[in-house]
Amino acid sequence: MTSVADYYAGKNVLITGATGFMGKVLVEKLLRCCPQVRALFLLVRPKAGQSMQQRVDDMIKCKLFDRVREDDAHFHRKIVPISSELTEPGLAISPEDADKLAACVNIVFHCAATIRFDEPLKHAVQLNVIGTQQLLGLARRMRHLEAFIHISTAYANCNRKHIDEVIYPPPVEPRKLIESLEWMDDRIVQDITPRLIGNRPNTYTYTKALAEYVVQQEQDKLNIGIIRPSIVGASWQEPFPGWIDNFNGPSGVFIAAGKGILRTMRANNDAVADLIPVDVVINLTLAAGWYTAVHKLVPRCPPGPLQKHHVMSSFKRNPLEQAFRRPNANITSNYLIYQYWILVSHKFPALLYDLVLRLTGQKPQMMRIFNRLHKAISLLEYFSSQDWEWNSENVNMLMAQLSPEDRKVTFNFDVRQLNWPEYIENYCIGTKKYVLNEDMSDIPAARQHLRKLRNIRYTFNTVLVVFIWRVFIARSQMARNIWYFVVSLCFKFLSYFRASSTLTN
Numbered sequence: 001m002t003s004v005a006d007y008y009a010g011k012n013v014l015i016t017g018a019t020g021f022m023g024k025v026l027v028e029k030l031l032r033c034c035p036q037v038r039a040l041f042l043l044v045r046p047k048a049g050q051s052m053q054q055r056v057d058d059m060i061k062c063k064l065f066d067r068v069r070e071d072d073a074h075f076h077r078k079i080v081p082i083s084s085e086l087t088e089p090g091l092a093i094s095p096e097d098a099d100k101l102a103a104c105v106n107i108v109f110h111c112a113a114t115i116r117f118d119e120p121l122k123h124a125v126q127l128n129v130i131g132t133q134q135l136l137g138l139a140r141r142m143r144h145l146e147a148f149i150h151i152s153t154a155y156a157n158c159n160r161k162h163i164d165e166v167i168y169p170p171p172v173e174p175r176k177l178i179e180s181l182e183w184m185d186d187r188i189v190q191d192i193t194p195r196l197i198g199n200r201p202n203t204y205t206y207t208k209a210l211a212e213y214v215v216q217q218e219q220d221k222l223n224i225g226i227i228r229p230s231i232v233g234a235s236w237q238e239p240f241p242g243w244i245d246n247f248n249g250p251s252g253v254f255i256a257a258g259k260g261i262l263r264t265m266r267a268n269n270d271a272v273a274d275l276i277p278v279d280v281v282i283n284l285t286l287a288a289g290w291y292t293a294v295h296k297l298v299p300r301c302p303p304g305p306l307q308k309h310h311v312m313s314s315f316k317r318n319p320l321e322q323a324f325r326r327p328n329a330n331i332t333s334n335y336l337i338y339q340y341w342i343l344v345s346h347k348f349p350a351l352l353y354d355l356v357l358r359l360t361g362q363k364p365q366m367m368r369i370f371n372r373l374h375k376a377i378s379l380l381e382y383f384s385s386q387d388w389e390w391n392s393e394n395v396n397m398l399m400a401q402l403s404p405e406d407r408k409v410t411f412n413f414d415v416r417q418l419n420w421p422e423y424i425e426n427y428c429i430g431t432k433k434y435v436l437n438e439d440m441s442d443i444p445a446a447r448q449h450l451r452k453l454r455n456i457r458y459t460f461n462t463v464l465v466v467f468i469w470r471v472f473i474a475r476s477q478m479a480r481n482i483w484y485f486v487v488s489l490c491f492k493f494l495s496y497f498r499a500s501s502t503l504t505n
């Protein structure tokens with residue numbers, strides 16, 4: 001049985017989406033744990049005024065690559081950036097580059113995609129479906145290709161409750177959809193999008209389902225493998241715990257909760273999300289690359305439960321700077337209760353805060369922030385308030401195929417060993433350190449700020465009670481009688497407990 005690292009020795013690997021969250025972890029892991037890999041060809045586009053080379057240089061300077069740098073200061077020599085825009089004809093790869101790739105690439109990892117839930121259908125199809133088709137076209141030209149690994153999502157078939165490790169028939173024949181979208185203007189496409197996506201929640205899951213089908217069409221010509229991760233979160237162990245660099249999925253929710261902005265969300269009460277650490281997904285992906293070179297498979301990443309109290313307690317121990325309120329989110333599956341909390345815990349404090357800003361001559365901003373937050377959580381709700389059943393026999397089979405060393409250490413993807421409270425703690429610290437770039441040495445000041453917020457809350461509640469008392473109790477005889485009745489009842493209870501505790505002592 002060869003080890004996974006042995007398989008990658010001397011191989012030329014092509015990666016799309018290498019500048020993204022998962023792509024970066026894939027590049028890092030390959031360089032660190034498969035040091036004999038020959039070259040990594042990264043398809044990168046110029047962006048935001050930066051050339052492709054500048055972007056790659058910036059990427060490898062980031063902290064994520066510290067461990068690789070320690071092992072080999074010249075690791076960048078193995079990285080070969082190739083200029084490419086996946087939505088352009090021929091992927092906008094120069095003919096010379098295309099010929100070079102066709103001549104030497106052994107394995108392709110296709111990670112690039114638009115993962116936005118609000119992406120217009122035309123663009124989502126252009127990148128997630130047509131981009132994938134074009135990459136497959138290039139792959140067919142690769143004379144030494146051993147495996148084509150496509151990163152899909154566990155939610156590509158989220159319109160089903162039970163999902164097996166098979167490719168389901170597509171919602172529409174991709175070719176027909178592509179032809180229709182070509183002549184339709186954007187307004188028409190926007191109007192018909194809800195009808196097209198049907199019982200899927202967004203264009204992302206719809207186009208990822210089509211992409212799976214497009215990949216499957218090539219199964220007679222290429223060795224294909226499809227990975228379907230659920231919700232990918234910060235790293236568990238590698239290259240270090242808690243690495244995360246974006247606001248997607250749960251990370252944005254955590255940050256908003258840690259900052260005390262998000263106080264309620266609609267979600268399943270017990271297991272609110274199927275979370276999987278990014279290093280686990282990447283270990284599985286690399287193992288699947290090795291295995292697919294010989295066989296074909298569609299593994300799914302095993303999910304884990306995410307519990308909200310771990311998030312709250314982590315942020316209380318390691319608070320974020322300048323929180324709006326103390327972290328305390330109320331997860332509910334009940335629509336009415338949710339609307340109540342939105343009003344009381346989001347809209348009312350935002351209005352109050354904006355009023356204070358206006359009175360002090362500043363620009364109001366809190367209501368705008370909450371409107372954006374509500375848009376974001378409404379898009380995530382579909383995933384956080386439902387359950388799916390996934391079959392993961394292929395994952396178990398793949399695990400059994402690994403050597404003991406790979407299975408337990410180098411390419412471990414067994415989340416049963418994961419300590420969830422510890423993972424969530426590191427995840428929350430990771431959002432603080434790597435997404436918000438906050439310094440850990442500021443934690444005492446952040447704690448002090450939370451204490452100040454708690455005192456403000458106590459003062460506010462006391463003022464509110466006194467106000468209510470003045471308005472209602474002091475003015476109506478009946479309210480006064482009820483009040484005296486409640487107070488005397490409390491007093492009687494207190495005396496009773498005091499008497500009974502004296503007797504037992």
Ligand SMILES: CCCCCCCC/C=C\CCCCCCCC(=O)SCCNC(=O)CCNC(=O)[C@H](O)C(C)(C)COP(=O)(O)OP(=O)(O)OC[C@H]1O[C@@H](n2cnc3c(N)ncnc32)[C@H](O)[C@@H]1OP(=O)(O)O
Nearest residue numbers: 115116117118153246248249250257308329376380383384
């Ligand atoms: C309380 C605790 C308990 C919690 C329990 C619940 C947990 C989780 C629940 C449910 C998770 C479910 C997840 C399902 C996942 C499925 C799995 C997958 O297969 S794929 C991946 C999923 N994809 C996404 O997650 C994309 C979702 N995001 C979007 O679609 C958009 O971001 C959206 C519509 C939500 C918002 O869009 P906009 O246009 O309003 O905002 P924008 O462009 O994203 O960015 C806002 C600002 O933030 C900055 N920003 C973004 N990333 C940044 C970064 N890394 N660093 C600094 N700034 C950043 C941006 O530059 C922008 O700033 P400027 O307004 O331009 O100034």
Ligand SMILES: NC(=O)C1=CN([C@@H]2O[C@H](COP(=O)(O)OP(=O)(O)OC[C@H]3O[C@@H](n4cnc5c(N)ncnc54)[C@H](OP(=O)(O)O)[C@@H]3O)[C@@H](O)[C@H]2O)C=CC1
Nearest residue numbers: 017018019020021022085086087111112113153229231232
């Ligand atoms: N994150 C998650 O929770 C999950 C992700 N997945 C899947 O994993 C894969 C990677 O996701 P993730 O890393 O989170 O996504 P990111 O958004 O972080 O990365 C997307 C990558 O695709 C590249 N890309 C986007 N558009 C183009 C384009 N037109 N031409 C060339 N490259 C482009 C981006 O490059 P650039 O830097 O230039 O924008 C970036 O490198 C996706 O296929 C996604 O569907 C599946 C399940 C869950």
